Amino acid sequence: MISRVALGAAAEDLALCYLEAQGLTLVMRNFRCRAGELDLIMREGEYLVFVEVRSRRYARYGTPAESVTRAKRQKLLCAAACYLQRQRLDLPCRFDVVAILQPGGEPQIEWIRDAFQLN
Numbered sequence: 040m041i042s043r044v045a046l047g048a049a050a051e052d053l054a055l056c057y058l059e060a061q062g063l064t065l066v067m068r069n070f071r072c073r074a075g076e077l078d079l080i081m082r083e084g085e086y087l088v089f090v091e092v093r094s095r096r097y098a099r100y101g102t103p104a105e106s107v108t109r110a111k112r113q114k115l116l117c118a119a120a121c122y123l124q125r126q127r128l129d130l131p132c133r134f135d136v137v138a139i140l141q142p143g144g145e146p147q148i149e150w151i152r153d154a155f156q157l158n
Contacts, residue, residue: 046094050092050094050141051069051078051079051092053139053146054078054090054092054137054148055079057137057148058079058081058137058150061150062083063081063082063088064081064082064083065079066080066081066082066087067079068080070118070122072118072121072122072125074114074117074120075115075117075118076118077089077090077118077119077122078090078091079092080122085130085131086132087128087130087131087132087133088133089115089118089122090134090135091111091115091136091154092136092139093106093107093136093137095139095140096141096143097140098140102140102149103140107136112155115134116134133152133153134155134156135150135151135152135153136150136154137151138151
């Protein structure tokens, strides 16, 4: 059986390929700090895009996108603030979610641009 870590890495690989095909450029992968982790940090034009990748085999208990809870969004906001501070960046930013449903056949990818806002 494949570990959750391996499944997560495979989902991130799939999301990265998908986003690069849409014209985004990878800046960093798996940025970690005390506040949490950012799966992918990408550039699209002038925007720095923080991407949360969520994957599920079945939507029986909710879709992958629905698993980005208020608490998870707060952690992502804090981790992004940490990244921006460490890199001393002042760029327009947005938070996207790539939700992947993998029931066994062809993965279904949903890209939610500007999924939530900095508050």
